[in-house]
Amino acid sequence: MxxxxxxxxxxxxxxxxxxxxxxxxxxxxxxxxxxxxxxxxxxxxxxxxxxxxxxxxxxxxxxxxxxxxxxxxxxxxxxxxxxxxxxxxxxxxxxxxxxxxxxxxxxxxxxxxxxxxxxxxxxxxxxxxxxxxxxxxxxxxxxxxxxxxxxxxxxxxxxxxxxxxxxxxxxxxxxxxxxxxxxxxxxxxxxDSQFRCNGSDGYIAWLSDVLEIRRTANDIFNNDDYTFKIFDDPNEMRDAIIKENKYHNKARLLAGYCWNWESKNHPSKYDIIFPEHHFKAQWNFSNTTTWAIDTDSVEQIGCIHTSQGLEFDYIGVIIGDDLRFENGHIITDFSKRARTDQSLKGFVTKCRKGDKVALKFADTIIRNTYKTLLSRGMKGCFVYCTDQALSNYFKERLKRNNDIYNEITYTVQEAAETAENLLIYKTKK
Structure with a gap:
């Protein structure tokens, strides 16, 4: 738009x-x-x-x-x-x-x-x-x-x-x-009709189900026209975004707010660093107000505040430790948010004291944030998770789709073979 x-x-x-x-x-x-x-x-x-x-x-x-x-x-x-x-x-x-x-x-x-x-x-x-x-x-x-x-x-x-x-x-x-x-x-x-994510109402409902925001009928991600891919290496995800960005300057990297904004006061510093992958990047905040359309911002990382209300062809989302998979469920962890994060201002102290209302509110904010980030892409969404268990969970949810596809294909093949055998039987008779 x-x-x-x-x-x-x-x-x-x-x-x-x-x-x-x-x-x-x-x-x-x-x-x-x-x-x-x-x-x-x-x-x-x-x-x-x-x-x-x-x-x-x-x-x-x-x-x-x-x-x-x-x-x-x-x-x-x-x-x-x-x-x-x-x-x-x-x-x-x-x-x-x-x-x-x-x-x-x-x-x-x-x-x-x-x-x-x-x-x-x-x-x-x-x-x-x-x-x-x-x-x-x-x-x-x-x-x-x-x-x-x-x-x-x-x-x-x-x-x-x-x-x-x-x-x-x-x-x-x-x-x-x-x-x-x-x-x-x-x-x-x-x-009630979806225009983003290649017109897939199912993808948005699937996100709600996957993130355990609410149970939906969309247990399976089933959209051949929309790309959803999990990366084990953030460098590979960044390379994929840079490649897609070459066409129309409409691919960006986003992340949950789990890393401090060090580059605000020290422009030479990096904010998001994964030493094991030799990966480092900066938040986009300090240098522009039009990051979403700037031609030189594809390697910087946007957050919820610089991407909400806008859309891109492809987005690559880094999910931090504030969203993890443990004991068979998605969990949120307010303590893993950056100290510079203002989104839970006024609730962190209450959360630390175990206030159930505050914890529930923080849980909602974190899940909503990632659902919003994961729905910014028109054509595709790439994901890198810092929590390996969460990454495996996403892969398992995608595998369900492939398993059902293979099962349906096998069933159709069986039906075709049965029909062919019946035809041969009738011909002989």
Missing amino acids: QDSLASMLSGNQEFIMIESQKIIYEDIMYTVNHLKNDTQGKKVFIIKGGPGTGKSVLAINLLSDIISEGKLAVYVTKNSAPRNVYFEKLRQGNYRKNYVHELFKGSGSFTDSETNDFEVLLVDEAHRLNEKSGLYSNIGENQIKEIINAARLSVFFIDEDQRVTSKDIGTIEQIKYFAKQQHAKIIEAEL
Whole structure:
């Protein structure tokens, strides 16, 4: 989508919407077109959808069409990574800087807004909304409340399975709570078709099953059009990503946040090091805000904060010791996160004391983080695990698919042989 952004804002149809998207789009546009004549107050849409179901595409289509009709609409995200990529893409498309910054805002931009300052606010990645705003989280009251207050119509695109830090308060329950406080009408809808991962709903469901986020019917990974591969050597995975990146600059390395950010203050230092493999790499943080599209960043490692909300052709994910396989199950370990990690801020001390609520929360954050990372690739996902048992577990889950395929092939072969023998028997008779 990031490549098609400028064209979409110019009114060109880059994506054909399917049924569920089109219905939601038409419902929202109908509401937009009747705002001036509507005396029933505020409206709040809550649009649910998993990774790759077209939430961002729908949001950008709505933004383009709403502003083309002369109405004031803004695309809102908490995470700055996609906004920075959008800014750069639109700058390359000769859009004026001030104009772009009015169209795309951070979720903390509405602390001082008056009621109904905006006609429409389109909130992407609503699960990443925070309570307070500002660099030190000391401004405003609640971002959800402030967004609903600032707009006559607010649209929240949300996937609760992508909440990845302790500050993420964006839930459907919270949105409904503040919508009711402001007497807004609530409309809920869901996007249920997968466009990323080569259109495989099954892959996303398989990830939930494999990571033991929830049991699904997708015990088997069965998609010949999507590449999922486990590497025993991180250098080989990096080489594979570099090879795929040569075609369109759309392959990147990602990792769970288990390694300290040493290169922030010491640019010559490396952050992620595996001495046994003679592997070393740096986090991408310190040198750019557009790492996802920079031409020289393929060997650097991105994290959840620089990749969420964006997509690539291929991704290589390094899974650290915060996710392991023990006693027949996936386990999480908050203590293996980097000391510079802020995603569990306020919960680590409670976890160390054995607080069950805190431990459950940390477990959810870690699993959600890896599911989000593992679903960034359009065409394929490569994985290297620091825990050998986890690597073996992934391989075993992939082997199940091959075993069933071989079993089905054998059964079909048996059936063919039986039919042939029956035909011979009837011919002789």
